[in-house]
Amino acid sequence: MLIEPLRAKPAQIVLVGINHTTAPVAVRERLAIAPAAVPAALARLQMTIGNGFVLSTCNRVEVYAIAGHAESGATVLSRFLAENSGMSVESILPHIYTHAHDGAVRHLFRVAAGLDSMVLGEDQILSQVKTALDEARSLDTIGPILHRLGSAALAVSKRVRTRTGIGRSPVSVVSVATRAACRELGDLRGKEALIVGAGRVAELTIRHLLRAGVARITIVNRSSQRAHELAARYGAVVRPWTELREAIASADLVAACTSSPTVVVHPDHMGTGRDATRVLLCLDLGVPRNLHPRISGLPGISVYDMDRLQAMAAENRAQRESALQGADEIVTEGVETFMEWWRARQVAPAIAQLRAHAEEIRDSEVERALARMTGVSPRNEVIIRGMASRIIGKLLHLPVTTLKSDPEGANLAQVVQQLFGLEEAGGQCPSGRMTGQEPITIEPAGTTYQT
Structure with missing residues (x-):
């Protein structure tokens, strides 16, 4: 169930993560969490x-959680990342970043919109965020808070991609890798490519290579069934893993794109006595890396891993920079709405209790006053x-407005509850309290996205 009782205790959205700008692939691959x-x-x-x-993607590993305190929550999440990967906290601290509350909200919105990607505006990250939320x-x-946050992130991403130039001519790491292949090998027409893997990235790679003119594609995958299914869709050839x-x-080009947590292509797979005039291009699109690091030192072989592709992606970022300001404005609007x-969610119990308390006194x-008065007409x-209701309304207007608008509203709500002796009845949600299931209003015109 996503609906849970709202606690009076203030909560923080806390994020701890690493990405392509803070950690090399050697660190990212150790922290990566495989789908399984x-x-x-x-x-x-x-x-x-x-x-x-x-x-967890090829360029980032991030953990989002609800904590009672931002700093202590970040410490717990950092330890979680370290222990999950078998690394020490000290070894990952130089590479991690932390965000809390609206900073964490803004970061997720930018990630979902492709604004924090290695390839600015890349379209794969949106499906990766959705998969993480669905899982x-x-x-x-x-829980309800992160459920609402995730739905808002997907809605903001949709607006960014439809209203700015970020979403035009969709690009991805695979498109950058294909450009690297063209730069390294020249014309890809007539070339033979080997795809190691049969997942989503492998399929995207095949599409790009076919558009670039590759003549023959061979697929090698541990699961023969998945390899044959993929080959049937694109006219490729399947060879057994052995x-x-x-x-x-x-092959003229090898693209390794499995989700294996360990290396799958080793130096002894590369053979010996390669023609020095014939360069074998290897694209390592996996994190953790699919190719053993020593392969890059073998003669006649050129390896592009995620770190090397990052430099090429910088060119794309410069070309799309003009659309970034408009995209960030949409993100800011979404953050403010969330x-x-x-x-309102955090202070709703205190406001409901305060109103009920005031109305009871009124x-x-x-x-009591009417009982002491005689001859009061119905009109009077x-x-x-x-008059009594208007007095209550005017007295409560400023406190209620402040509770809703002040960044410290949750703490002020606790003060109000203590000052007036208000108590939550059994922790149940009073009428009007938000649960996290309400539609998210993102569009200025009032368009809603049901969570």
Whole structure:
């Protein structure tokens, strides 16, 4: 269930992560969480801190969670990342970044929109964010706050891609890798490519290479069924995993794109006595790396891993920089909308209790006054009751407005509860309290996205 009782205790959205700008691929591949390992990681995360989700891609590993305090929450999440990878906290601290509250909200919105990607505006990250959220929802680790945050991030991403130039001519790491192949090998027409892997990245790579004119594509994958299914869609040839060395020997280009947590292509797969005039281009699109690091030192072989592709991606960022300002404005608008909901959610119990307390006093005092008065006409009674209600409304207007708008509204709500002796009745959500299931209003014109 996503709906849970709202606690009076203030909460923070906390993010800890690494990406292509803070850590080399050698570090990222150790912290990466393979798809098959995500359920176990989420279970450990929930036991460690509570509700959360993980986003692990070839260029980033991020953990989002709800914590009572930003600094201590970041410490817990840093330790979680380290322990999950078998690394020490000290070894990852130079590479991690942390964000809390609106900073964490802004970061996720920018990530989902492709504004924080190695390739500015790349379109793969949106599906990766959605997959991370869906995984956490299916395992019941996300909770209402992060559920709402994730839905808002997807809505903001949609606006960025449809309203700015960021989404035009979609690009990805694979498109950059294909450009690297053209730069290294010249015309790809007539060339033979070997694809190691049969997943989503492998399919995207095949599409790009076919558009670039590659004549023949061979697929090698540990799962023969998936390889044959992919080959049937694109007219490729399948060779068994045991013939990986022979497949490499006949290829002009090798693209390794599996989700394996360990190296799958070793130096002895590359053979010996290669023609020095014939360069074998290897694209390592996996994190963790699919190719053994020593392969890059072999003669006649040129390797592009994620770190090397990052330099090429900088060219794309410069070309799209003009659309960045408009995209960031959309992100800012989305952050403000989410934070308004967040503040209202945190202070809703105190506001409801304060109103109920004031109305109880109003009704009691009005009844007492009317009992001591004689000959009060129905019309005058209405006037008296209306006057009492207006007094209550004017007295509560400023406190309620402040609670909703002040960044410290959650703490102020606790002060109000203490000053007036207000108590939550059994922790249940009073009428009007938000649960995280309401539609998210992102569009200025009032368009809503149901969560």
